Amino acid sequence: MRIKGKVALVTGGGSGIGAASSHRLAEEGALVVVSDIDADAAKRVADDIMACGFRAEARYQDVTDQEQWQNIVSGIIESHGHLDILVNNAGIALTGSIEDTTLEDWRLVNAVNSEAVFMGTQAAVAVMKGTGGSIINISSIEGLVGDPLIAAYNASKASVRMMTKSAALHCAESGYGIRINSVHPGFIETPMVANGVAALGEENAQAFQERILNSIPMGVMGQPKDIANGILFLASDESAYMTGSELVIDGGFTAH
Numbered sequence: 001m002r003i004k005g006k007v008a009l010v011t012g013g014g015s016g017i018g019a020a021s022s023h024r025l026a027e028e029g030a031l032v033v034v035s036d037i038d039a040d041a042a043k044r045v046a047d048d049i050m051a052c053g054f055r056a057e058a059r060y061q062d063v064t065d066q067e068q069w070q071n072i073v074s075g076i077i078e079s080h081g082h083l084d085i086l087v088n089n090a091g092i093a094l095t096g097s098i099e100d101t102t103l104e105d106w107r108l109v110n111a112v113n114s115e116a117v118f119m120g121t122q123a124a125v126a127v128m129k130g131t132g133g134s135i136i137n138i139s140s141i142e143g144l145v146g147d148p149l150i151a152a153y154n155a156s157k158a159s160v161r162m163m164t165k166s167a168a169l170h171c172a173e174s175g176y177g178i179r180i181n182s183v184h185p186g187f188i189e190t191p192m193v194a195n196g197v198a199a200l201g202e203e204n205a206q207a208f209q210e211r212i213l214n215s216i217p218m219g220v221m222g223q224p225k226d227i228a229n230g231i232l233f234l235a236s237d238e239s240a241y242m243t244g245s246e247l248v249i250d251g252g253f254t255a256h
């Protein structure tokens with residue numbers, strides 16, 4: 001019960017890392033609002049959590065819509081009185097080098113992965129000011145190192161990294177008691193990665209997987225729970241002296 005009595009909002013909670021994090025936060029005592037643009041997926045995750053005897057609610061939310069951010073956050077305050085933890089996790093990945101990424105794809109990836117994290121952080125800071133809280137922004141190893149085939153994704157995740165630091169400094173200097181940190185997962189076995197690999201076609205997919213596994217010093221891909229455990233740590237008071245920092249969980253990928 002490391003976060004007993006806290007109220008948490010996890011975006012993109014219907015799948016992969018968001019689903020695992022919703023479970024982990026609920027297991028440790030939080031009431032978790034699982035939001036997703038896929039309302040059925042959010043409901044499935046919230047139902048699973050409740051079936052295990054923990055507390056969760058499902059909400060539809062498109063993180064790119066600012067009005068929905070105001071509504072979801074004010075709804076949480078009305079129903080529960082406080083919001084203590086926000087995990088800005090919803091994200092999408094589109095492949096494309098600098099030569100073949102369209103402006104439309106660039107804007108879409110940056111709207112979901114970067115602009116939405118800005119809007120979510122802003123909405124959460126507004127209601128956490130009085131009580132304090134922890135905001136956890138999911139970036140990626142792709143926010144730290146480049147990849148020739150994901151220009152827009154690289155840019156969106158690097159934006160999350162630096163916006164997190166600016167917001168963390170502002171909140172610390174303002175004495176709000178709000179900590180804001182970024183998490184940088186490596187290759188994690190989730191539908192996002194599985195769909196991306198499948199889109200490459202059978203031959204390229206096999207070559208990609210071999211290349212990826214060879215470049216991970218620990219030799220295996222990570223599991224969603226590996227990231228959920230890092231998110232739980234940042235959500236809890238165990239990380240009380242951390243703000244503006246980067247938690248890299250990547251099997252050693254960026255160590256060399």
Ligand SMILES: NC(=O)c1ccc[n+]([C@@H]2O[C@H](COP(=O)([O-])OP(=O)(O)OC[C@H]3O[C@@H](n4cnc5c(N)ncnc54)[C@H](O)[C@@H]3O)[C@@H](O)[C@H]2O)c1
Nearest residue numbers: 012015016017037062063089090091140185187188190192
């Ligand atoms: N899987 C990895 O290897 C990996 C590595 C580094 C970073 N990440 C990041 O972790 C986060 C979660 O990724 P995942 O691998 O669990 O992906 P996933 O595809 O399994 O889950 C992403 C969830 O986000 C939701 N979503 C997408 N667009 C949305 C929107 N506009 N509004 C609300 N919800 C939306 C999807 O419906 C889905 O449920 C993402 O930000 C991703 O970039 C993943």
